[in-house]
Amino acid sequence: MSDMLEVSDLRVTFGGRGRRRKGGLAAVDGVSLRVAPEETLAVVGESGSGKTTVARCVVGLQRPDSGSVTFDGQPLGPAGRRPPELQRAIQMVFQDPRSSLNPRMPVAELIGEAWRTHPASAPAGDRAEALRRVLADVGLDADVADRRAGDLSGGQCQRVSIARALAVGPRLLVCDEAVSALDVSVQAQILRLLVDLRRSHRLALLFISHDLGVVHQIADRVAVMRRGTVVEEGPAGEVLGAPRHEYTRTLLDAALDLGVEA
Numbered sequence: 001m002s003d004m005l006e007v008s009d010l011r012v013t014f015g016g017r018g019r020r021r022k023g024g025l026a027a028v029d030g031v032s033l034r035v036a037p038e039e040t041l042a043v044v045g046e047s048g049s050g051k052t053t054v055a056r057c058v059v060g061l062q063r064p065d066s067g068s069v070t071f072d073g074q075p076l077g078p079a080g081r082r083p084p085e086l087q088r089a090i091q092m093v094f095q096d097p098r099s100s101l102n103p104r105m106p107v108a109e110l111i112g113e114a115w116r117t118h119p120a121s122a123p124a125g126d127r128a129e130a131l132r133r134v135l136a137d138v139g140l141d142a143d144v145a146d147r148r149a150g151d152l153s154g155g156q157c158q159r160v161s162i163a164r165a166l167a168v169g170p171r172l173l174v175c176d177e178a179v180s181a182l183d184v185s186v187q188a189q190i191l192r193l194l195v196d197l198r199r200s201h202r203l204a205l206l207f208i209s210h211d212l213g214v215v216h217q218i219a220d221r222v223a224v225m226r227r228g229t230v231v232e233e234g235p236a237g238e239v240l241g242a243p244r245h246e247y248t249r250t251l252l253d254a255a256l257d258l259g260v261e262a
């Protein structure tokens, strides 16, 4: 399958002096990744390894120092400068839905806001029916539409975040630690939902996580990041089952010590 998302030799430095950012921190240091249509690539690694920075470059929230991000072969600039159809095609689900959703806004308005931002995806006909359908897609009852985000549980909130992303018709969901803030049982439900949506909506996922147990359940391929670089990448079964890099083995051992089955 040919690649839909291609990240090539990405570099991001924070701090430092001058144009070359001398003395700065190379948060991402020559990362290349690819994601095919309907594929799930998990990016794993310890805290601070650069996973979120890569994700932010993909959605256009972070400008890289160098390197490129392309989608269907088209170069992607910063979020505001992307053609609307590409802006829509790549949506992000954040770690903490309670801070990514305005708690005072009713769910119907949160979804409506997504449709206003991406008018091409707004329903032409019955809005209430379209809203009911998008909520049903994420396992929420229609009556959630009138409730404020702040009055929902963490799991319900994350379902709303996913609904908001889905409402605009994405082809790639970038999930940055999207289940990490949830209780283990809710985590399993949201993972199941993502797996189902991937199939029903023909989505690709770029799934950022530090949790190898979670990654094991969802990934087709895994890229392991350490200190801003990808140290190992391959099919999930190989990377998690027979890792080649010592760092991946260390991560797996640490996960096993915590009782996680990776």
Ligand SMILES: Nc1ncnc2c1ncn2[C@@H]1O[C@H](COP(=O)(O)OP(=O)(O)OP(=O)(O)O)[C@@H](O)[C@H]1O
Pocket: 014, 015, 025, 027, 045, 046, 047, 048, 049, 050, 051, 052, 053, 054, 210
């Ligand atoms: N806006 C920023 N300004 C300065 N340094 C930053 C910024 N964003 C990230 N960093 C630094 O870049 C490095 C990579 O951070 P990043 O958040 O991408 O890692 P991560 O693997 O996603 O970690 P975590 O799982 O803890 O979010 C870290 O050392 C972090 O402190």
